[in-house]
Amino acid sequence: MIEHIVLVPDLGDFKDVAVVDVLVQPGTVVEKETPLITLETEKATMDVPSDTAGRVVAVLLKKGDRISKGAPIVRLDVVGGAPAATAAPASPTAAAPIDVPPPAVQPRAVVPSMAPSAATQSSVAAKARVSPDDHLVVLGAGPGGYTAAFRAADLGLKVTLIERWPKLGGVCLNVGCIPSKALLHAARVIEEAESMASCGIVFGKPRIDVDALRVWKNKVVGKLTSGLVMLAKQRKVEVLKGTARFLDANNLEVRDGEKRTVVPFSQAIIAAGSESTKLPGLPDDPRIMDSTGALELENLPKRLLVIGGGIIGLEMACVYDALGVEVSVVELTAALMPGCDRDLVRPLEKRLRTRYEAILLGTRVQRIEALEAGL
Numbered sequence: 001m002i003e004h005i006v007l008v009p010d011l012g013d014f015k016d017v018a019v020v021d022v023l024v025q026p027g028t029v030v031e032k033e034t035p036l037i038t039l040e041t042e043k044a045t046m047d048v049p050s051d052t053a054g055r056v057v058a059v060l061l062k063k064g065d066r067i068s069k070g071a072p073i074v075r076l077d078v079v080g081g082a083p084a085a086t087a088a089p090a091s092p093t094a095a096a097p098i099d100v101p102p103p104a105v106q107p108r109a110v111v112p113s114m115a116p117s118a119a120t121q122s123s124v125a126a127k128a129r130v131s132p133d134d135h136l137v138v139l140g141a142g143p144g145g146y147t148a149a150f151r152a153a154d155l156g157l158k159v160t161l162i163e164r165w166p167k168l169g170g171v172c173l174n175v176g177c178i179p180s181k182a183l184l185h186a187a188r189v190i191e192e193a194e195s196m197a198s199c200g201i202v203f204g205k206p207r208i209d210v211d212a213l214r215v216w217k218n219k220v221v222g223k224l225t226s227g228l229v230m231l232a233k234q235r236k237v238e239v240l241k242g243t244a245r246f247l248d249a250n251n252l253e254v255r256d257g258e259k260r261t262v263v264p265f266s267q268a269i270i271a272a273g274s275e276s277t278k279l280p281g282l283p284d285d286p287r288i289m290d291s292t293g294a295l296e297l298e299n300l301p302k303r304l305l306v307i308g309g310g311i312i313g314l315e316m317a318c319v320y321d322a323l324g325v326e327v328s329v330v331e332l333t334a335a336l337m338p339g340c341d342r343d344l345v346r347p348l349e350k351r352l353r354t355r356y357e358a359i360l361l362g363t364r365v366q367r368i369e370a371l372e373a374g375l
Contacts, residue, residue: 002078003057006036006050008071015068022063023047024074028056033234036073037061054078137162137252137265139244142170145271146228153235160238160263162254168228168239170273174221175292180315182220183295186213187322208323214297279307285370291316300325303357305375307365309336314352321355328358330365 011017021038024030035047054076061073134157138149141163149161167174193203232239240263242256252268254261276290287301294316302325306317309331321327329336329352336352336359337345353359368375 004052004054004076004078005060006052006073006076008048008067008069008073009051010069011039016066017068019061019063019065019067022059022061024056024059026056026058030054030056030076039067048073050074050076052076052078134158134267135160135265136267136269137244137263138269138271140170140271140273141165141168141228141239142271142273143172144273145170145269146232148269148271149237150231150235153237157267159235160240160265161232162240162242162244162263164241164243166241167225168232169221169225171275173224173228175295178221178224179217179295180291180312180319182217183213183297183319184315186216187319190322208300210297210300210323217295217297279365282368283370285375287370287375288368294320302326303328303374305330308332309359309361311337317352317356326357327355328360329356330360330363332362332364334362336361 017039019037020040023035023037030036030050031053032051033049036050037048039046039048056074057077058075059073060075061067061071136149136152136157137160138145138152139162141149141161145163146161146168149159153159161168163170165174169178170176172178190206193206196203229239240254240256240261242254242259242261244252244254244263246252246268247262250266251262251264254263276292278290282288291312300320300323304317304320304325304327306313306327306329309329313329313331314336317327317329331338335342335345336349349359
């Protein structure tokens, strides 16, 4: 019998991370990749898996502790290197939507409204209230869909997850929050380097390699989407690619090109998500981008007009401004970020006015004309 201590892996830029749940206890038999604890940063919730199979002898931390790389998690007895599990790992509890997870730690998220207390979870597991014949289909593999699918699988349902796009994760992971935050991190680094000039530390003007920046951003997204594929496999969630439509109350059709699949079900969750809207009356011109196109960084124009001073518009404005583009913002209402606390928005607007070419409030874009020289 070999004693082995599982340590917290590299958490990237995160340190002093909160332990929000301990998923095992002394006596629990775990396989390699069995989740041991759940960590939570400002925007990411993630499981730390075991790096080997064994039986838990002691849990070396508790809920509420704050830990960093190298902290001990559990002490295992490893028999023959890989004992077979005889007890199921503890059921995971509710967690928040994921953001960018650090290397070697896989994201985990479930729907809070569906998550019972720990006592209820034990009761569900013990009494097997969920019939294995119950079949749930989830339409949409974004943060709402995949969290619902994973949670339902954890509670014993047979689950099919249907997604029309090539990768899991929906708008948030692929063309929304995650790529936006990655590019905003790059923008922040550029701006912080500039701000140090007033402190006597002067960096040269940054050289922007747009292609390399795009590759890095896509790698960040890819880590998350590939992690979702692994989590689906671990939970035996069937993933179907295609567009679904209901045939009747207990059957739907999934079409992927010429391929047609009929899926029977007893319960369904519709998590169809969102997509960018198109403003009416705009010319069909490649120089007019929605937020998805802006995140692709196909080119850096000399000047950029952002229509809409809400959160998404200002995220794109911040990124392109940091990359050297002259940015103007037009907002229909009387203030930026409508709906946000004005006391918070005022200092932001004051700062942005020093950086942007123009911020026009209470202004409507009536027409755009596409000319060879520009829009």
